[in-house]
Amino acid sequence: MAGEIPDLHAQERTGTGKGAARAARREGMVPGIVFGGDADPLPINIPFNVLLKKLKAGRFKSTLFNLKVDGHDDVRVICRDVQRDVVKDLPTHLDLMRLRRTTKINLFIPVEFVGEEECPGLRKGGVLTVVRNEVELIVTAGDIPESIQVDISTLNVGDTVTISDVTLPEGAKPTIDRDFVIANVAAPSALKSEDADDEGAAEAEVPTVGEDEAEAAEGGEE
Template identity: 75%
Template sequence: MAGQIPDLHAEARTGTGKGAARQARRDGMVPGIVYGGDVDPLPINIPYNALIKRLKNGRFLSTLWNLKVDGQDDVRVICRSVQRDVVKDLPTHIDLLRLRRTSRISLFIHVDFINEDKAPGLKKGGVLTVVRPEVELNVVAGDIPEQITVDLEGMDIGDIVHISDVTLPQGAKPTVERDFVIANVSAPSSLRASEDEESEDVAADEVETVAESEASDD
């Protein structure tokens, strides 16, 4: 998974305090601090445009980042806070936490589906409805899975995949306690439409039967 961790580029900030932070913003940077890991805090600047792009992509605070700072060793970090301007809602400061390999964090992990060709329900024209393409798991920072796998072999129309049906990597556990749905195999739209029509016909027949019965009673 190490190669899959996205890079977050920054530069060391020489000055500290409000003056240095204001200058960084004038230079198109967002000031920040990297702390934790039994190492002295490191003041940094992150390019504003790059940070905005990352924030717009979503889940910035639940993503593990490989922080790259010139003259420093790469380090795994997770964002703990993004301070924003109260009027413009733009980032003004960022706090990053260094992680040990034994640290536990919660991250969204991609769900991969295999053996679609061995699912009877899909062969019949059923549709795989993915409820959760990603699942939030609590994992160890040094052993983050690239994905979790859902095996669709044998699944028929109406079958449902819950999180309890999935074999999770060792040490990983869902952040949600309930047995939530990941995906299901639903009937094709043509079959659902046919079933709806049949239900309507049955209902109509029942109405006619009731009407005829009431008429004969009169």
């Protein structure tokens, strides 16, 4: 289970409709609605600066939150929509959906690499290049993994590890169908430089025929 589900603090909004929403915005709040589950829709307000900061942090719509509203039980929610001002592109309203434990959702799960000490490629001086430090998975809301483990203990220099090489938690699957790369063990930069020098030296050793020599050769053939 995910260890840290971030809290999202909100206030219950009294009144509904455009008038109440405009009043909330004048007070520096963003109106919203919480729907779904077995409860009635709950109108809420979230401080504008708090919401804007979370939006700028990225992946707001794919993050599971623990919604805290005074007078109500905490509930897990995920954002389903953020409406923005067409001119200023600032948030004006948001929709949050309550989640049951059996609800399937898309979340970015951190990648944890194990087996680095045993990895033959790293022991030879190779460098672990991480292509994805998190992977978007379809998971069950009641069984969210804290991370997925990627074993690199058998990788050699030049090897890659893809999502098909990873044992995912039961019930979880990637949102991308193709077998994408998560990481690889690259050759050390010094070795790359030596290979480049060797290639350059090999090219320099290839004999070239000058114009005078070529003409002499053609003359001899005649």
